[in-house]
Amino acid sequence: MEITYPCGREEIEAVLPHRAPFVWVSRVLACKPGVSVTAELDVPADLPxxxxxxxxxxxxxxxxxxxxxxxxxxxxxxxxxGAEGAIGFLAGIDNAKFRQQVRPGDTVTLEAEIVKSSHRLCVAEVRASVDGRVCATATQKYILANGDAAQSAPEGSQV
Structure with a gap:
């Protein structure tokens, strides 16, 4: 699938398996596949x-x-x-720090740098910010699975 950046909800939903109300990416500004991504999340004031x-x-x-x-x-x-629609299970979050609150009406910039990517386990250094102020940072670990392989994800893993 060829994607040009920035891209919006249509392209995001063509890649991620998530659907409303649990899609937490509004647009992708830039992406070096398998290397890094910069995206944004608009935080609506009327979120339930x-x-x-x-x-x-x-x-x-x-x-x-x-x-x-x-x-x-x-x-x-x-x-x-080229695994659009595959399921990613969050396997760990290390060194999470929350530094700034995110409030209704904010636009959160989401940045990730992939630091390890093997067949199933991936690790990313992530950072969220609002107006240049860092809100959160962490090292995240994911296990990627296709279809029936999702059944073999470790117990306790979350999407």
Missing amino acids: LFSGHFPDYPVLPGVIIMEALAQAASFSLLVER
């Missing part, structure tokens, strides 16, 4: 999760920021492998 997190002071949960980063990194990996 803000009614509970927190009603008087809405903040995007850190786990959603980590998921958005994992989806951006997986986009780069899946495009490089």
Whole structure:
């Protein structure tokens, strides 16, 4: 699949298996398949999760920021492998740091650099920022699986 950048939801959904309401990448600005990616997430003020997190002071949960980063990194990996639609299971998050809150109306820049990519295990250094201010950083690990291979993912792994 040939993709030109920047690209939007149509191309993202052609690569990632995620669907609404769990697609956490609004657009991909740049991608060097299997090497790096820069994407963005628009954080709408009317996200239903803000009614509970927190009603008087809405903040995007850190786990959603980590998921958005994992989806951006997986986009780069899946495009490089020609494995559009394969499932990526989050296998680990090391050294996660949350430095800045993400609020309704923010646009989060999602950056990932792939530092290891073998047949099944991939590792990425990830960073989320808003207006140049770093919100979160981590080292993430993923296991990629196709169709029936998803059944063999380690117990406890998450998409």
